[in-house]
Amino acid sequence: MASNSRGHFSSRFGFILAAAGSAVGLGNVWGFPTQTASNGGGAFLVVYLAMVFLIAFPMLVAELTIGRYGQSNPIASLKSVWTNSRFGAPVLGVIAMIAASMILSFYSILAGWLMGFAIAPLLELFGLSAAAEWLINFSNGRNLLLTLAFSLLTIFVVRKGVANGIEKWSTRLMPVLFVLFAIMIVYIFTQPGAMDGLKMYLVPDFSHLSPSLVVNAMGQAFFSLSLGVGTMMVYGSYLKKDVNIPKTAAQVASIDTAVAFAAGLMILPAMFVAKHNGVEIFNDAGELISSGDLVFTVLPAMFDTMGSAGILLAVGFFILMVIAALTSSISMLEVPVACAQDELKMERGTATFVIGGIILILSVIIALNFGSLFDLVAEISTVYMQPLIGLAFAIIVGWVWNRNKLLQELQQGCPELATSLFWKIWPWYVRIVCPIAIAAIFLVTVI
């Protein structure tokens, strides 16, 4: 079924880094530590780990499998498994594509800020304080310029295709990210105050458990594994048939979770180092102040108290964030680009520029109406669309797709599958447990 002109990942290793690159992003380095810090630390960590294992991982297998079976963009891949309805699959595919584009439109703004924070300390070093200030302070001009810069980076990579763009840059950038991370964690641990943060992170206090904590943990797990918008489906479609999907999915989920965990090891201690250095991080009621700004205010304040080592750390940290964001943003853009390429027969380069351009316009509109649109777009796409589309994917794999075909697809690359524990549990799991769990948690969110 695969047409020869379709790109493929050149190796399983390349795929793992690309899929892990998609998964590892601002959700890990920023979202996870922020959520953990504002949901009481260790208790959130425990629930999050459970959500990744119990809901997100099975759904990751589901999305990858649909994609590899279809060997095409999400619209066509969904059509290939949902055959008894003419409009169901295309409509769902287009909705997923819109969700991916919406997520990218606000993600690029955030990632742009991070670029600003990475460059500012260097400008400061060269005495260009005014320019440095401009880069880190909120203004329309800054937001637009940096969003444009980040969008161009994303377009640049996606334009080159699967093996020469996405895979090549993911394999280059992800190891840099791991090394930078390790250096940062070791350094932060040597700073006074760090151990208090570590304690908050690793010693769970279950008095913080609440329905909203569970809802947040599931949302975070879905976002972090790039589920529910077709990203993993489209990456799955570039997988060769001899790849063992459950095993590969487990590796991708493990890397993603390890990086989120490591980000917590870095940021929660860093908060307390900042506190030790006189930066205010908790209010009198013991709540984190400006939790969303953790990365943009608390960390820079901490770096400032550290002299010249602080400058290096600041640059390193924000470069790390930009890398993480870029390997994620390319996976979002790939969803509509792949759809346009196959369904509208557009050339890859043209499709990337046209769609990247449309999403950039969306980003500009959001940036210019930041107060009213940013949170709204983020909420509609991640709180509503992602779980609902994910729910539809679970129902398709669990109820609509022919069970024998599903088995056959998974058996390629995993001949012993039929007798494995995975196959005894997973199909029922995706059929019953995932939809009920996602629906229940979604209802709690809405009510």
Ligand code: TRP
């Ligand atoms: N998972 C990435 C992160 O943690 C972001 C991401 C990439 C994403 N592709 C996605 C989120 C698709 C939701 C849907 O930052």
